[in-house]
Amino acid sequence: MTENMNHGCLQRDSAEHEGYAKASRSFNRIWKERDSAQPKLLEAILYKDNFNRAYKRVKANKGKPGIDGMTVEEAFSYLREHQKELTDRILRGKYTPSPVRRVEIPKPDGGVRKLGIPTVIDRTIQQAIAQQLMPIYEPLFIETSYGYRPNKSAKDAIQKVKEYAEQGYTFAITLDLSKYFDTLNHEKLINLLRKEVKDERVIQLIKRYLKSGVMENGVVMETEEGSPQGGNLSPLLANVYLNEFDQEFTKRGVPCIRYADDIVLLAKSKRASERLLESSTKYLEETLKLTVNREKSRTVSVFAIRNFKFLGFALGRNGSGIYVRVHPKSWKKFKSKLKELSSRRSVQSIKPSLGKIKVYARGWLNYYGIASMKNNIEDLNGWLYRRIRMCIWKQWKLPKTKKRNLMKLGVPEYYAQMAANSRKGHWFCANLTTVKRAMTKERLINSGFYDLATAYQSVHVNY
Numbered sequence: 001m002t003e004n005m006n007h008g009c010l011q012r013d014s015a016e017h018e019g020y021a022k023a024s025r026s027f028n029r030i031w032k033e034r035d036s037a038q039p040k041l042l043e044a045i046l047y048k049d050n051f052n053r054a055y056k057r058v059k060a061n062k063g064k065p066g067i068d069g070m071t072v073e074e075a076f077s078y079l080r081e082h083q084k085e086l087t088d089r090i091l092r093g094k095y096t097p098s099p100v101r102r103v104e105i106p107k108p109d110g111g112v113r114k115l116g117i118p119t120v121i122d123r124t125i126q127q128a129i130a131q132q133l134m135p136i137y138e139p140l141f142i143e144t145s146y147g148y149r150p151n152k153s154a155k156d157a158i159q160k161v162k163e164y165a166e167q168g169y170t171f172a173i174t175l176d177l178s179k180y181f182d183t184l185n186h187e188k189l190i191n192l193l194r195k196e197v198k199d200e201r202v203i204q205l206i207k208r209y210l211k212s213g214v215m216e217n218g219v220v221m222e223t224e225e226g227s228p229q230g231g232n233l234s235p236l237l238a239n240v241y242l243n244e245f246d247q248e249f250t251k252r253g254v255p256c257i258r259y260a261d262d263i264v265l266l267a268k269s270k271r272a273s274e275r276l277l278e279s280s281t282k283y284l285e286e287t288l289k290l291t292v293n294r295e296k297s298r299t300v301s302v303f304a305i306r307n308f309k310f311l312g313f314a315l316g317r318n319g320s321g322i323y324v325r326v327h328p329k330s331w332k333k334f335k336s337k338l339k340e341l342s343s344r345r346s347v348q349s350i351k352p353s354l355g356k357i358k359v360y361a362r363g364w365l366n367y368y369g370i371a372s373m374k375n376n377i378e379d380l381n382g383w384l385y386r387r388i389r390m391c392i393w394k395q396w397k398l399p400k401t402k403k404r405n406l407m408k409l410g411v412p413e414y415y416a417q418m419a420a421n422s423r424k425g426h427w428f429c430a431n432l433t434t435v436k437r438a439m440t441k442e443r444l445i446n447s448g449f450y451d452l453a454t455a456y457q458s459v460h461v462n463y
Helices: 002-006 027-032 041-046 048-061 072-091 120-140 154-166 186-196 200-210 234-251 270-287 328-341 350-368 374-396 399-408 413-420 433-438 441-446 452-460
Strands: 100-106 112-117 171-176 214-216 219-221 256-259 262-267 298-301 313-318 321-326
Touching: 041 048, 041 072, 041 120, 041 200, 048 072, 048 120, 072 120, 120 186, 120 200, 120 234, 154 256, 154 262, 154 313, 154 321, 171 270, 186 200, 186 234, 234 256, 234 262, 234 270, 262 270, 270 298, 321 328, 328 350, 328 374, 350 374, 350 452, 374 399, 374 433, 374 441, 374 452, 399 413, 399 433, 413 433
Parallel strands: 100 214
Antiparallel strands: 100 112, 171 262, 171 298, 214 219, 256 262, 313 321
């Protein structure tokens, strides 16, 4: 490891290798032309305070090592010793990023999502770049672009769809991009960046990251397109690229709500929505050189519960007006996960299991708490209480243990005896009046049960 670190942690000293032979302008020439409209942008990126802040952000995000095996903790020692050397190499144009490590993550609906994990050093450099580019681009992004942006969230996005629906925009065009991050056109992206980034050294450094390659099964493959998911710079680049689409359709007066590569356009009639589907698809494919999944892209009423899904949400309508709700698929996934966490087989000890349920359910409610789901949550809460009682009942095992524990919890001996000797299954017994009397909500909450109904009320009141 030490030897590798001393040589730049697999970062080669020369950028003159085959992967960059096709570069249109050499870094040496660019260096001579550095006195441009942003002569100090690269210096600002590499400024000690900015660089240290970048490392802290990378550390906070944790994450796995890249191809060099260096952990976030090891990177601290390396940077402390070699940061000046590293920044000097970048300033001289002698720094070459390492290929990213390919990782495949299964998708819930089948298939895999390919991630590219850069080395910790490269993640830090990318984060330092992003921190300096963000102030340049943030003012240029439209208000209704919500992904990877400060003080914006998926909840804001669905709220905006709701607002437009209340104004009569009740037809949605949902656009699905096939492998968006993997198919960004490099030439197009670089040209877009040059509009605002005038320090060509920074452009060339970003270009090297785009061309750094992917290591899969020990083999490095060149990357001619795309920006790997997993890189700290990729979210910003993705927004820069699709900002062209946002601006174009906003100029046409079309309500455009986007979260990363999830795009919804809105119209007031079915005919208008069909025209928009055609024109938006054409723009994405011909102008931005992206691939639209035509099977998944469609026009649909925003109230079509089975067909309209945006960021896990849907919209509903009743006598009181339009409201946000959780999409049935999101509900199904939530319940399935709770069922897994409260399984009789997986619950070996009740308190750790209650802790896992709490962590997962709290995160879920923080995301979906904006939705109207009081009745659904109460039903699910009752179901979950019963499952926890079932797990406890199973753990008591022997009839004499069940009887003794029931009596400790205040159940008269006669009723404790009856319940303890029941030949019914665990699920059935969990709903017996005797068992519910012993394992009250209050007692389960004191043991660590996360009451969904109470938590939902506290979260939802803010919306």
